[in-house]
Amino acid sequence: MTGSSPQIVCDGLRFGYDPRNPDMHFDCVFPAGRITTLIGPSGSGKSTLLNLVAGFESPLEGRVLFGETDMTATPVSDRPVSMIFQENNLFAHLSVFDNVALGISSGLRLAPSQRATVEEALQSVELAGFGVRRPAELSGGERQRVALARVIVRSRPVLLLDEAFASLGPALRRDMLELLIRIQRQRAMTTVMVTHFPSDARFAASQAVFVSGGQVLATGSAETLLDPERTVPEIRAYLGGSGGA
Structure with missing residues (x-):
């Protein structure tokens, strides 16, 4: 099912835009051939984590693994990644x-x-x-x-999307998510998608990674993790009473 698409492991990544203060710390796994969403408050580090996977940023500590291959020092151009902004x-x-x-x-x-x-x-x-x-x-x-x-x-076996559909209206955004899901299933790409919309995450992703304060706060099924009735208090506060848009 997943073919040659790799599992991606962020192992003990530490990063800071001021190298003297590496205030972000990421540990997470993106399953091979599945869609994972990165979600959380603005400025929490979602895009930074995506850029570490893509190679646009380099961690001060830790490793980025694509399957068994250490990609930490691999240039962007040599990583098997496509990215949509x-x-x-x-x-x-x-x-x-x-x-x-x-x-x-x-x-x-x-x-x-x-x-x-x-x-x-x-x-x-x-x-x-x-x-x-x-x-x-x-x-x-x-x-x-x-x-x-x-x-x-x-x-390429890995697809990264940084709020790629955020500027679109709800109906068009849903159309684009349906197209993304179809393409991802046909090609079994390991896909990581940053979004501010919990409804998009629940619709498109099998896994959600909640990022807050420069670290991964929780990882789990998108349906469960982003359900205000079943999730942890910090995520419930982020979602609000309606469960997010």
Whole structure:
């Protein structure tokens, strides 16, 4: 089921933007071939943890393991990771087709079979016929679909999303989550998703990791951990009486 997608282990990671004060400490496991959500208050360290996994930040102590492989010192470009941000995933001067094709060749020199792969990826995210358009001609949801199409052609076993759908309205956000779930299941990618929306976490993820104050406070089933009737007091306070949006 999980194929070659690795389990990711954050083992005793310590980090601080001031190296003299490593005030963040992360220990957690992201299961192979599953969707895990990182959730918690703003400024709690969710994006920092994601950046440590991606390689954009380096821990002062500890290890990042992909399966049995220590990736702690591995450059971003050499990690088997695709990442989608909330904005700025696309190059404005390139067409939709070329933005996706970058996932195959940075020089945009594609064989006919590779061009067909790009077209198939666009079709799979419901953007068939959009290849000649520029990002400025697309809606926010369409731009994120292009980013997902690039994930498909890159075919990396790990996908990281940093509030990728946060700027979208509820209905469109749900559509994007359904598309993400479909792509993730087809490819069994180990997926870690930062979100501020508990409902998104419960809908899309099998596991939730609650981050607060620069550390992992709790890990468990997304359905249970983010249920105000069953969770710990700190998370219940974060969710509020309605269980979060």
